[in-house]
Amino acid sequence: MLVLAFDTATAAITVALYEWTPGEGAVSRGAAEAVDRRRHTEVLTPSIARVMADAGAAPEDLSAIVAGVGPGPYTGLRVGLVTARAMGEALGVPVHGVCTLDVIAWASGRDEPFAVATDARRKEVYWARYASRGARIGEPSVGPPSEVLDGAPQGLPVVGEGAALYPEVFGESGHEPLLPTATALAELAIARLGGLKVPVLLPPEPLYLRRPDAKEPGPRKKVTRA
Missing domain, CATH: 3.30.420.40 (ATPase, nucleotide binding domain)
Structure with a gap:
C-alpha cells in the first residue's frame, strides 16, 4: 500500500511517499523538503505532485494519507490538513493525523x-x-x-x-532535529498501523493549544441621543 505523508505545522513544508507491505516493512518512494514560513500553500501541492510523479505513482494508487496536526500556527497548519482531508475525500482513502511534536x-x-x-x-x-x-x-x-x-x-x-x-x-547546541520531516511522519504512522505501541494516530483535525486572537464581536452598544 502507498502512504502519502506531509506536514505544514512549522516552517517546514515536507512531503514523503512510502510503500508499505504489512509484515514485510516499508520502503521510501520519494520525499521533498522545503523551509518557508510564508508560502505553505504555494509549495505543498507542487511538492506532492513532484514526489508522486517521480515515483511513477498516481493519486488513485494511494491507500492512506497522513498529515501532521500540530500544534502550530493556524495558517500553515490549516494548509496541510485541508489538503489532506480534500484528497482523502476525493480518493476515498483514510486520512490519519499525527502530533507534529x-x-x-x-x-x-x-x-x-x-x-x-x-x-x-x-x-x-x-x-x-x-x-x-x-x-x-x-x-x-x-x-x-x-x-x-x-x-x-x-x-x-x-x-x-x-x-x-x-x-x-x-543551551547552544544539541537540539537537532529542529523541524519535522514527512519521512519520520510516514515511518511513525506506519509503525502505529503495524501495531507498535507508539503515539496513537489522531483524526485529521488541527491541534490548537491557544485561543484564536480573533474574537466574535459583542452586541452593538446602544446610542442615546442627547
Missing part, C-alpha cells in the same frame, strides 16, 4: 528521556516531554521556554526549533 521526537532516535519544543511565537514554545522517541509523557503544552524544564530532571535534553531559539534556557 511526536514526529520530531521519532526523528530524534532518542531512547532516553528528553523534550521537544517548537516555535509558538509570542516568546513561547509548543512542547512535550518523552520517555523515549516513541513514548510521549502527557499532553502537548504551550508556554514560556522555562516551563519546559520546570520540574524536569537536571540536564534534560530538548530538541526542536523552539529549543534552538532560546539558547539562554536550553
Whole structure:
C-alpha cells in the first residue's frame, strides 16, 4: 500500500511517499523538503505532485494519507490538513493525523528521556516531554521556554526549533532535529498501523493549544441621543 505523508505545522513544508507491505516493512518512494514560513500553500501541492510523479505513482494508487496536526500556527497548519482531508475525500482513502511534536521526537532516535519544543511565537514554545522517541509523557503544552524544564530532571535534553531559539534556557547546541520531516511522519504512522505501541494516530483535525486572537464581536452598544 502507498502512504502519502506531509506536514505544514512549522516552517517546514515536507512531503514523503512510502510503500508499505504489512509484515514485510516499508520502503521510501520519494520525499521533498522545503523551509518557508510564508508560502505553505504555494509549495505543498507542487511538492506532492513532484514526489508522486517521480515515483511513477498516481493519486488513485494511494491507500492512506497522513498529515501532521500540530500544534502550530493556524495558517500553515490549516494548509496541510485541508489538503489532506480534500484528497482523502476525493480518493476515498483514510486520512490519519499525527502530533507534529511526536514526529520530531521519532526523528530524534532518542531512547532516553528528553523534550521537544517548537516555535509558538509570542516568546513561547509548543512542547512535550518523552520517555523515549516513541513514548510521549502527557499532553502537548504551550508556554514560556522555562516551563519546559520546570520540574524536569537536571540536564534534560530538548530538541526542536523552539529549543534552538532560546539558547539562554536550553543551551547552544544539541537540539537537532529542529523541524519535522514527512519521512519520520510516514515511518511513525506506519509503525502505529503495524501495531507498535507508539503515539496513537489522531483524526485529521488541527491541534490548537491557544485561543484564536480573533474574537466574535459583542452586541452593538446602544446610542442615546442627547
